[in-house]
Amino acid sequence: xxxxxxxxxxxxxxxxxxxxxxxxxxxxxxxxxxxxxxxxxxxxxxxxxxxxxxxxxxxxxxxxxxxxxxxxxxxxxxxxxxxxxxxxxxxxxxxxxxxxxxxxxxxxxxxxxxxxxxxxxxxxxxxxxxxxxxxxxxxxxxxxxxxxxxxxxxxxxxxxxxxxxxxxxxxxxxxxxxxxx
Numbered sequence: 249x250x251x252x253x254x255x256x257x258x259x260x261x262x263x264x265x266x267x268x269x270x271x272x273x274x275x276x277x278x279x280x281x282x283x284x285x286x287x288x289x290x291x292x293x294x295x296x297x298x299x300x301x302x303x304x305x306x307x308x309x310x311x312x313x314x315x316x317x318x319x320x321x322x323x324x325x326x327x328x329x330x331x332x333x334x335x336x337x338x339x340x341x342x343x344x345x346x347x348x349x350x351x352x353x354x355x356x357x358x359x360x361x362x363x364x365x366x367x368x369x370x371x372x373x374x375x376x377x378x379x380x381x382x383x384x385x386x387x388x389x390x391x392x393x394x395x396x397x398x399x400x401x402x403x404x405x406x407x408x409x410x411x412x413x414x415x416x417x418x419x420x421x422x423x424x425x426x427x428x429x
Contacts, residue, residue, distance in 0.1 A: 250345050250417035251336065252410060255352035255378070256361035257368040261400055265361055265382060266347050268403030269410070276411065278344040283335050285350025293321065332356060336419065345410070346419070357417055361400060364388035379416060382406055 254262045263284075270280050293300040302310045303323060311320045332351045339346060348356060352371065360371050360378045364385035372378040373391050380396040383389065389397070398406050410417065 249341065249343055249419050250410075250414050251348060251356055251419040252345065252417045253332075253348040253351060253354060253356040253358035253377070254361055254382075255350070255358045255371060255375075257366060259366055260361045260363050260368075261382075261384075262349050262361045265400060265403060265406065266349050269347060269407050272404050272407035273345055273410070276407065278411075279342070281339050281343045281346045283332065283339070283346060283348045283351070285330075285348075292319070345417075359398070359406070362389075363400070379413075380409065 254266055256262050266282060270282070273280050293303065299310045299312045299319075299321065303321060307323070309320060309322050311318070313319075332348060332354045336346060336348075348354070352358070352375075355377060357379045358375070358377050359380045359382050360375075362368075362370050362381060362383045364383075370381075370390060372381055372393065372395065378395065380398055381389065381393055382398045382400040384400045386393075386397045386399075396409065398409055400406075
């Protein structure tokens with residue numbers, strides 16, 4: 249399994265790029281999973297549904313399974329910043345790629361997603377885990393990238409680059425101190 253992180257500030261285009269990469273990689277015969285970091289309270293269930301009712305009744309975990317889908321929800325009583333490696337261990341191992349959106353502080357190899365119009369600083373000068381930059385304004389990068397610069401608006405090219413560099417993204421579990429950049 250290969251794991252590629254996508255880091256950038258809100259509004260940079262991470263979700264759009266990841267969405268387009270899923271399709272581009274699938275067209276190339278790849279099986280893709282996604283882990284998404286959410287900053288706010290969110291819900292994938294709806295009031296009145298059985299799973300919602302079980303969760304509201306106090307269940308710690310609710311697993312719903314059908315012939316076409318499996319979902320597990322856990323209710324946490326305290327705020328927890330999740331370890332991306334533990335989340336990766338939760339996924340089905342028979343995938344080619346896991347695209348990780350967010351988790352910008354992780355030690356995964358990451359593609360930084362940056363737009364000049366966002367007005368936010370770049371991460372790559374201080375983050376050795378950034379292996380490429382996807383941007384719509386390469387001329388505006390404030391420092392020499394010293395790594396590939398990809399066109400944020402050409403997801404097909406980003407997918408090709410990922411596949412051409414797949415060995416860089418081969419996953420091996422490590423912690424913050426043992427992962428090479």
